[in-house]
Amino acid sequence: MRNILIIAGNTFHQAIRDKILYGIIIFALIFIGSSVVISSLSLEEDIFVIRNFGLAGIYIFGLIITVFLGASAIYEEVERKTTYLLLSKPVTRADIIWGKFLGLLAGIGTTILLMAVAYLLILLVSGGSLDFPAILAVMLQMAEVALLLAVLIMFSIFTTPLAATIYTILILYIGHVLPLIQEFAIKAGGTTKYLLMVAYYIFPNLEKFNIRNLVVHNIPIPPKEVLLSLGYSAAYILLALFIAQRLLNRKDM
């Protein structure tokens, strides 16, 4: 555990020192801030639009940061041979995977937290109240981001950062259209239905973590549903990192 925490700490420091990350954060803050201007065009729905665009901004930029930080996570370590240095010490490959994952997650979490604080401040300044449900939405977004990061790390072991990014974006896209795929499968029937339903259960269902559409309308979210989504994320992360670990074990280093 100590090894994991040391690697995580180093990864976190390395991640937040990246200048490109600051650029993305500045763009994210500008986007969230601009929701005030956009909302003024919406006639009576200012706060609704700020909440919508604010949460969408946190989500989209959170994803960009995740892909940016996660894509080259392991690949660069292997390419630069820094993994060899780590493995020459009493550090297992599993420690590297988990350390990288936790460090990057902490880095991404910090940036998402920063965006969330900016969002809450903007909402308060614009005449809204403290948006507690939005905090829950951001928490679930973190669960989604953690899942994607685990998948990204898994991909980054056996492929280049560009390919890992493309695969992860595909997973992200499929993950969000799964409910539509399910609808289609039910209508289709026959073999197509079974094939699509297999895909439906295997691919990560990222719509589980999307409560933004409910939050903006102040629709209560059952706590059981939230817990189930968090559990789903944890299970998927375990699976993805387990596969990542096996893949790294097979790698000739």
Next chain:
Amino acid sequence: MNPAPIEQKQIYSASIRNKAFPFLILAIIIASQYYYDIRRSERPLIPPTIIPAQILKFGDLGLHSAASSLMWIYTIQQVGTHPKKIPDLIKVVNDLDPKFGYPYAFAVLILPPLGFKDGGVEIALRGVREVNTDWKIPYYLATTYHIFFEDRKNALFYFDIVARMPNSPQEAKAVASRYGTSKTVRDQTKDIWASIYETSNDELVKERASRYIIHIDMLELLEKAALIYRQKYGYYPKKIAKLVQPGILKEIPLSPLGLEFYLDESGRALAK
């Protein structure tokens, strides 16, 4: 050794050229953008493309409500330029997010004067089903039934819903619960528009409400002038312009709704 004065001058002018160059390029960029905007305003307006909500849902990564807000802002921009497309655009907004209440209310109040009476009502009826907590939808629906359909039964039905809603404002509650008890339909209409003006923050809705209020005020003014005319001559004028000749009115006012005023045989001011 110091460079010769000519050499120094050359270095100096080269430095000025280097500094001025980016500004020159920037000026060209600004000028080209300015010229492009002038040219663009000469081009005919392209009608908005309506993409079905189902397709948009495929590409918005689950951000349906944010996509709906974006679509809503886009829809508002089209009110002045492409009013015929508004019903379809509002449908897309609410297909993306059926719980987004304001477009339903907006549609039922703004679409009938644009010639989409049934379309506006259809959208609002869906709104009443989907968002049963938003008082504006039944209130504006009742207003439309009252004004554009002269359907007092349905107007009363939806006003009654508003009167019983806990979150509706006092102004709306008062009008809704008084509906059917006023002396004239015109009084009721004026009351309704006044309450809409007071309770709305939407500039477009406020402007429309104030136009109706001014229009009704003008009708009342014309009827008073017609009454004075009758006291003077013993009969109502056959043409509305006759109110100007004896100096009762300086001029016949122009309706802010773009309608033409006239008087019937009983001295009642109407608009067509």
